Amino acid sequence: MAEKFEEAEARLFGDIYICRKCNARNRTNSPEEASCRKCGYSGLRPKNSELAG
Numbered sequence: 001m002a003e004k005f006e007e008a009e010a011r012l013f014g015d016i017y018i019c020r021k022c023n024a025r026n027r028t029n030s031p032e033e034a035s036c037r038k039c040g041y042s043g044l045r046p047k048n049s050e051l052a053g
């Protein structure tokens, strides 16, 4: 599944960002410029900060 592959990549590279709107994972090196590939929302947060949620 592509989903699992993404999670594995997140562990490897750590450049996964979560959409604040729909919680989709987005892989990017520049979250400031990127927007969610699913809904287009530009509010992305680092996956590493997920603990607070």
Ligand SMILES: [Zn+2]
Binding pocket: 019, 020, 021, 022, 023, 024, 036, 037, 038, 039, 040, 041
């Ligand atoms: Zn989204």
